[in-house]
Amino acid sequence: MVTNMPSSTVQYKAKDYKSDVHPDWCPGCGDFGIVNCIQQAMAELQLVPSQVLMYSGVGCSSKTPHYIKTYGVHTLHGRSLPFAIGSKLANPDMHVVVAGGDGDGYGIGAGHFLNAGRRNVNLTYIVYNNEVYGLTKGQASPTLKLGMQPKSLPLPNPNDGVNPLAIAISAGYTFVARSYAFDAKHLRETLKLAIQHKGMALVDVLQPCPTYNNLHTKDWYGEEIEIEGMKYPRTYHLAEKGYDGKVQDPRNEDEIAEKKMQALAKVQAREPQIPLGVFYQIELPDFLERVKPNIPLLQQYTSAKMPIEDANHIPTTDLKDAYAEVRTDTY
Amino acid sequence: MVTNMPSSTVQYKAKDYKSDVHPDWCPGCGDFGIVNCIQQAMAELQLVPSQVLMYSGVGCSSKTPHYIKTYGVHTLHGRSLPFAIGSKLANPDMHVVVAGGDGDGYGIGAGHFLNAGRRNVNLTYIVYNNEVYGLTKGQASPTLKLGMQPKSLPLPNPNDGVNPLAIAISAGYTFVARSYAFDAKHLRETLKLAIQHKGMALVDVLQPCPTYNNLHTKDWYGEEIEIEGMKYPRTYHLAEKGYDGKVQDPRNEDEIAEKKMQALAKVQAREPQIPLGVFYQIELPDFLERVKPNIPLLQQYTSAKMPIEDANHIPTTDLKDAYAEVRTDTY
Amino acid sequence: MEITNQFSWMIGGPQGTGVDSSATLFIRACAVAGLNVYGKREYHSNIMGEHSYFQVRVSETPVNSHVDPVHLLATFDDETAHIHAHEVVPGGYFFYDETVTKLEKIEIHPEVKTLALPYAQILQEVAAETGQPLAKLQIMKNTIAVAASLALTGFEIKYIEKALMGIFTGSKAKLVPMNMKVAERAYQFIQENVTERFPYRITSVPGAPPRMLMNGTTAVALGKLKAGCRFQSYYPITPASDESVYLEGHPEYGVNVVQCEDEIAAMCMAVGAALTGVRAGTSSSGPGFGLKAEGLGWAGINEVPVVVLNYQRGGPSTGLPTRHEQGDLLYSIFIGHGEYPKIVLAPGDMSQCFYDAFNAFNYADRYQTPVIIVPDKALANNTASIELFDESGLRIDRGKRASDEYLAELASKPEYQGQYHRFNNSEDGISTRALPGQEHGIHWYTGDEHDTLGHITEDPETRIMMHSKRMRKLQTALKEIPQDQQYMLFGPENADYTIVTWGSCKGPILDALPILQSDGISMNVLQIRMMSPFPVDGVTRILERAKVKIGIEQNFTGQLARLVRMETGIKMDHLVTKFTGRPMSETEIVAALREIANKKTEKVVLTYGH
Amino acid sequence: MEITNQFSWMIGGPQGTGVDSSATLFIRACAVAGLNVYGKREYHSNIMGEHSYFQVRVSETPVNSHVDPVHLLATFDDETAHIHAHEVVPGGYFFYDETVTKLEKIEIHPEVKTLALPYAQILQEVAAETGQPLAKLQIMKNTIAVAASLALTGFEIKYIEKALMGIFTGSKAKLVPMNMKVAERAYQFIQENVTERFPYRITSVPGAPPRMLMNGTTAVALGKLKAGCRFQSYYPITPASDESVYLEGHPEYGVNVVQCEDEIAAMCMAVGAALTGVRAGTSSSGPGFGLKAEGLGWAGINEVPVVVLNYQRGGPSTGLPTRHEQGDLLYSIFIGHGEYPKIVLAPGDMSQCFYDAFNAFNYADRYQTPVIIVPDKALANNTASIELFDESGLRIDRGKRASDEYLAELASKPEYQGQYHRFNNSEDGISTRALPGQEHGIHWYTGDEHDTLGHITEDPETRIMMHSKRMRKLQTALKEIPQDQQYMLFGPENADYTIVTWGSCKGPILDALPILQSDGISMNVLQIRMMSPFPVDGVTRILERAKVKIGIEQNFTGQLARLVRMETGIKMDHLVTKFTGRPMSETEIVAALREIANKKTEKVVLTYGH
Ligand SMILES: Cc1ncc(C[n+]2csc(CCOP(=O)(O)OP(=O)(O)O)c2C)c(N)n1
Ligand SMILES: Cc1ncc(C[n+]2csc(CCOP(=O)(O)OP(=O)(O)O)c2C)c(N)n1
Ligand code: SF4
Ligand code: SF4
Numbered sequence A, B: 001m002v003t004n005m006p007s008s009t010v011q012y013k014a015k016d017y018k019s020d021v022h023p024d025w026c027p028g029c030g031d032f033g034i035v036n037c038i039q040q041a042m043a044e045l046q047l048v049p050s051q052v053l054m055y056s057g058v059g060c061s062s063k064t065p066h067y068i069k070t071y072g073v074h075t076l077h078g079r080s081l082p083f084a085i086g087s088k089l090a091n092p093d094m095h096v097v098v099a100g101g102d103g104d105g106y107g108i109g110a111g112h113f114l115n116a117g118r119r120n121v122n123l124t125y126i127v128y129n130n131e132v133y134g135l136t137k138g139q140a141s142p143t144l145k146l147g148m149q150p151k152s153l154p155l156p157n158p159n160d161g162v163n164p165l166a167i168a169i170s171a172g173y174t175f176v177a178r179s180y181a182f183d184a185k186h187l188r189e190t191l192k193l194a195i196q197h198k199g200m201a202l203v204d205v206l207q208p209c210p211t212y213n214n215l216h217t218k219d220w221y222g223e224e225i226e227i228e229g230m231k232y233p234r235t236y237h238l239a240e241k242g243y244d245g246k247v248q249d250p251r252n253e254d255e256i257a258e259k260k261m262q263a264l265a266k267v268q269a270r271e272p273q274i275p276l277g278v279f280y281q282i283e284l285p286d287f288l289e290r291v292k293p294n295i296p297l298l299q300q301y302t303s304a305k306m307p308i309e310d311a312n313h314i315p316t317t318d319l320k321d322a323y324a325e326v327r328t329d330t331y
Numbered sequence C, D: 001m002e003i004t005n006q007f008s009w010m011i012g013g014p015q016g017t018g019v020d021s022s023a024t025l026f027i028r029a030c031a032v033a034g035l036n037v038y039g040k041r042e043y044h045s046n047i048m049g050e051h052s053y054f055q056v057r058v059s060e061t062p063v064n065s066h067v068d069p070v071h072l073l074a075t076f077d078d079e080t081a082h083i084h085a086h087e088v089v090p091g092g093y094f095f096y097d098e099t100v101t102k103l104e105k106i107e108i109h110p111e112v113k114t115l116a117l118p119y120a121q122i123l124q125e126v127a128a129e130t131g132q133p134l135a136k137l138q139i140m141k142n143t144i145a146v147a148a149s150l151a152l153t154g155f156e157i158k159y160i161e162k163a164l165m166g167i168f169t170g171s172k173a174k175l176v177p178m179n180m181k182v183a184e185r186a187y188q189f190i191q192e193n194v195t196e197r198f199p200y201r202i203t204s205v206p207g208a209p210p211r212m213l214m215n216g217t218t219a220v221a222l223g224k225l226k227a228g229c230r231f232q233s234y235y236p237i238t239p240a241s242d243e244s245v246y247l248e249g250h251p252e253y254g255v256n257v258v259q260c261e262d263e264i265a266a267m268c269m270a271v272g273a274a275l276t277g278v279r280a281g282t283s284s285s286g287p288g289f290g291l292k293a294e295g296l297g298w299a300g301i302n303e304v305p306v307v308v309l310n311y312q313r314g315g316p317s318t319g320l321p322t323r324h325e326q327g328d329l330l331y332s333i334f335i336g337h338g339e340y341p342k343i344v345l346a347p348g349d350m351s352q353c354f355y356d357a358f359n360a361f362n363y364a365d366r367y368q369t370p371v372i373i374v375p376d377k378a379l380a381n382n383t384a385s386i387e388l389f390d391e392s393g394l395r396i397d398r399g400k401r402a403s404d405e406y407l408a409e410l411a412s413k414p415e416y417q418g419q420y421h422r423f424n425n426s427e428d429g430i431s432t433r434a435l436p437g438q439e440h441g442i443h444w445y446t447g448d449e450h451d452t453l454g455h456i457t458e459d460p461e462t463r464i465m466m467h468s469k470r471m472r473k474l475q476t477a478l479k480e481i482p483q484d485q486q487y488m489l490f491g492p493e494n495a496d497y498t499i500v501t502w503g504s505c506k507g508p509i510l511d512a513l514p515i516l517q518s519d520g521i522s523m524n525v526l527q528i529r530m531m532s533p534f535p536v537d538g539v540t541r542i543l544e545r546a547k548v549k550i551g552i553e554q555n556f557t558g559q560l561a562r563l564v565r566m567e568t569g570i571k572m573d574h575l576v577t578k579f580t581g582r583p584m585s586e587t588e589i590v591a592a593l594r595e596i597a598n599k600k601t602e603k604v605v606l607t608y609g610h
């Protein structure tokens, strides 16, 4: 897939990925920024809309597919990954992109989130991280830190916040990045990298929820902070600081170990600024590549297109050999 | 709690923790070793049997509570942690110890496993890691590595194996250790440390399943391996190599970061030998300590013992203030 | 002709802009003045911007439902005007904001009076007068709408002040005077601009008893508190989470409310807590309730007292997540593989929500089994002025518990042999229960079939004993639970028509009864409150002598009617259903029952309301 | 008196020591000789050591069940002897290992003949003769037990050889001669030690048609393969996983079998796959099935064809996880909050397992909705010799699909407006379905109520349209699905008694019918195969003319009887149930029906078997 094509081949513009449905997010919601970037990234990658399957769970963020003019599937709370994995495995010709909330993905969906890391299915997972359960009125999400109390909480949060990037790296995700909803350029470029990545990609996107999260607002993210008397922006870009999370030689176990530790150190580092960018990336065989040697027909067809009947609708599956195993006249 | 008490106070012997139920595990199963060590650890800690609540999920390993003569709860597949957390929060006077399989804990239970890290409830979780689903006849568990094919699998494993210790450290467990079912002394001592730890403790126990896992057998674990011409045992003890995973000053953020990174590096290190021991430990306020400031009655009573009725069974809860909020004659 | 104290008011606007607060003020003002109130709340699955509205019915006599006709509609936005203006009756009023709504584009009855409320102007005046920044006053548009509406009906302004004092308490009390200034302007505006007297009047009812403004989630929470529930685990979901958030917001009662990672954990955590002796509950709605299936079955086979709420909303799947439906009855009764005793309660009004929640913990403890309560969204989210709860009869029943003394005595007997038998057989199906931590009470629990100690068994004879023992508890419960907690018959003993219903449908039906009575149609109403175990005998007795039987409920397939037929063999002759996600109104019920009485229509599907 | 080709054999021993292989050899040998066979398998939730046994019935005429009396019991261990020796009939035989079993301690009828099989000695002899290490031969104890058993009945040894050749194929073929040596010794031992001729004889049936040895999980897997199912997701659970493991073990058919992290994922993954057009399924048992509730509802509202198996086992909760029960009927029908159309099929024998699995994919595609199949453990794990499947009538029906040409044409029309409407209204409730990837087919899915494009709506009118459209599919299905796939009536059209049953109970009932007939009791049997939509008219017609109605099923509450009453109002006059976790035998059915015929007993609870 090519990112920068000569303008003569540009067929789809960002607006071609906009559906007719009007987003019903609150004014100022970070979700607007994310959807714009998804549409722009798709346009810049010239993804054919009918070849894209946009998935989501349930939550404010999970309304995303309805606003994007590709095939869209708004699933169940916490279950977007298994649905999306089913689609991708059965029809790998589709680009599968999954969007959803932090509650959806790291809370109720945590088991799928973790286990998806073991499969390296070739899809992109974008988590809108607003530290709250938006659609159910602002309860703490799993990323909200211990002791914090956004205005929607009757009591301070008694749970620690989870570090989703650390989990993803440990769980086996082969592309792990963070971006910010209102850093349009960075987010767009990160999404493009994630979509182009072959394997399971996670993009955790910091997302202001002006309605319920009064702690980490757009202003807060935009604020300059003081470090030893100097002013710095709240967020910074890893790449600009020379950080390179990509494993160059996926067969080099030493490089892998080194890059993984570097990434784990970085995502857990105690720095006043928030780093954005790709923490870790490696290209490894994806799930289908792993199973194809054992299921010869999958080398020839996708599951979705495997022929099963003839023109007269007679099943083409010949069970002779299977019957032979149980027939009493075969020996 | 004291580990070595003068013999005059020794009241319970290991056999006092044995129930009348005969374990029905296969001959040579590592589970026997683990249960023995649990009973020994309890005896050495002189836990009063009626003050112990032994939990489990479902699987071969999860039959454990029936073999131990304390209160025992054999729950549902994958759900031991939420059950156990409910009991511990409601009655913190009980010692809560949870046992279960790797499929139970890291597969279907992964969401609970991950999210439990955020709560730091004061209990001990022992996972019997045999890389298979024993009780359902040997399918791959989440710890089985990519491409492996124990004899019970029709095809090689297309999933990566998860590293549960890395996940636990990232998820917030405050005690993370590994031991081996047939290294009785090490396992017993590790269990004692885990039970004594205040907070959420994980002990992942390597467990041979002679029936289904023909790759990592007792022999395999016991084998010497050759490294650069020298023979070494397959497993070694971290503590003997001078490794210290314990955070000495839990208020020292730098020490925490350093010890955590050390632990993550160690659990993911590419070494031919398998390290056993405590990778990481820190003492932090547990969940109840976090909520007590906000729920004053919990400072006085455990939930289990909170009085709710008088001698005539009249409810003692006075709703006057709550009614006042909704009564039409209060202003 | 003037109509006094029979009023139907509606306010609408984009979600998150004050519709709910307006309704709260209106409701409270009327209630403070001694009137009965019933408020119906409708909103989208959205946080801000989508259309929402509140319909409030005011009456001197008790009311349990809304009616379709609107006497006065107050709007902030154009969408509400478009959607609802046609509902205003001739002679009624339509308040609008002329900066957003063009009258000529609105479908409205020609005899409806229209009046543009000068929201902005009033706020500017008050801002100027008080020196407050205008932005801070914006939220008081609500007060304008409410005050103007009440002014039109001749309502005394002092009750608005009292209502404001009830709403803004503590540090917020300082907001009362500012709001009153706004209210006074609105009153003044109406007096100056409405010359013809509005025929719908609201006047205070002197000496009316104090009441509570109650919705179902609060009523359940209060019932739980009273019952001594001290552990609640939950996962957020509409409309159930309001109940948990209420408990979280009242930490002084000592409930440890744990927000879990999902509903499976919430269920299992509640059971784990319940095992230690604390009264524990968990609350959810359809999607989350389904995830509790396995935990419910475990509690069933292990005889654990635990209370589970399923606030029904529009299904299937995510469905209509903020809308009303009674679609989960059969699911709630049959949830969980295999068979285990469960008690299923269906409250029909806010008070029953309280009493059922209270009783549920007694039943759970007494029968040592899970109790499921299935309110519906109309109960959960609507508001009614109700009588104060009668606490005098409330007693805590913790069931058969093994005291330390009992266990010590047991342990001293030779038969004990070091073993306490948690699951001993008994005639009523209930065994004596020890708790973890008790010295001589060690026992086991398992999801597998087990022996009396709680150890796994596959022995067929023990199986028969245990399974029968557990299921027998349903018979015991059916015998012991007071009849009126199982079902209630309203109206005359004998009538030409017998209505069979459940849940919030009871409200509009009871309100419709006198109207139909005055039509000469005699009806009585059987409300079924306990769905499992089903009160077969009582229901059969009533239905056998019923002449024409009409099922009324809010789902597609007529689930209660199906259940009644399964349990008694008796089929409803007629069915009235609705599945638009909106609750039934008194108006609709009256029309449906007239149609059945007059035209013998077999099935009436109601559709009114947005 | 000699009885030929009516034989009941049992073998038992600790789990994991060869009981299953013995039974396989015995069954295959008899089947190869042209006999009909039915094998019942019983085992603990344990991998090694607990008691398990296999009971095999052999008959010249077709058999569909086991009987209680045992003619010959072969044991390896003492536990089996203790548990089962009393079941051997007078005149029968008991084979045991005298190194472990002391005869005097065994409860056994005095007229039973006993014989100690010299397992060790035979193996030693063969080891000596062949030079093979003794340890390697241990497993051939099985062959000794089987060969000795068959020798006693006069069975020709050549069929044992044929059976071994069928079992040991490919690289294992070399095991045949060694096993035959062992078998010959066992034959010789019997000839030398049994002087009195055993009255139960097994002789080959020349010219018998070829049959298949089938259990339910294999039959379902074969039906799925034939139907073109090419995606299966699952999470291991007994007894369901055998089906998935079978598919995994046959990768040549191209099924991608994904072992998931849990059953929620398995369900959602199957739905995600099905959305792309592949025929997809997922299989589980009670505990896991319950976790699929939400995914099922989602598939229902999104009209996704997907096939879900719930192999019922003993409940509630973990219950009796390796035992038999039919406890999930009502749960399977009502699973999921809210209401959505689901088709629920209950096969009654191994062949129906195959055809139902095949048809399920057609129904799923045609009605664009989930299909649930609920076999029971007796079907899943027992083995029957059955006729070859008749494939001649099998056709694939993918339902209303939008071809690329159709979409291109649609897109060229002005009404299209850039939008394909996935969920258009239609008379039969079924819309035309495009698949992701099709150029002009872009559309959306959501668990929320939606418009024809698949976008969320809360509009009440669209809701009515959509909900009615979906539910209407059940009527369409009821009209179109062939009647014999909905229910079957066995026996005379008119009879004194009509039995209503489902699932594996059909087997022993059909076997009992001729016996009762010879008693002079005339009975017919209504097997209900489609539980939802329920064949109300057909069942009503049959039951209305039935004289005495008897429900027979394996659960505590009589779930089918309850369902029939819910759907038709008709109550069973009698109920025969069993809930020990063991399937009903022909013997038990005969006794129960005689008791009902003679004593009018209202409810008979069966209890036989360990
Ligand atoms: C099984 C289930 N439980 C609960 C819900 C209710 N629910 C809807 S959205 C949501 C949380 C949304 O939070 P998040 O995923 O962070 O998304 P956000 O709204 O913040 O974008 C919940 C709990 C549900 N739909 N299904
Ligand atoms: C919800 C649910 N799904 C599946 C099962 C079936 N099951 C029983 S044990 C088990 C796996 C056991 O594996 P593990 O947890 O690793 O324990 P082990 O037997 O290896 O000790 C499974 C899948 C179940 N009981 N419940
Ligand atoms: S509640 Fe928060 S996340 Fe949801 S739409 Fe509003 S601002 Fe966005
Ligand atoms: S199957 Fe494996 S884990 Fe289970 S009891 Fe046997 S040896 Fe142990």
Ligand SMILES: [Mg+2]
Pocket (backbone or CB within 6 Å): A059, A101, A102, A103, A128, A129, A130, A131, A132, A133, A134, A141
């Ligand atoms: Mg969120």
Ligand SMILES: [Mg+2]
Pocket (backbone or CB within 6 Å): B059, B101, B102, B103, B128, B129, B130, B131, B132, B133, B134, B141
């Ligand atoms: Mg395991």
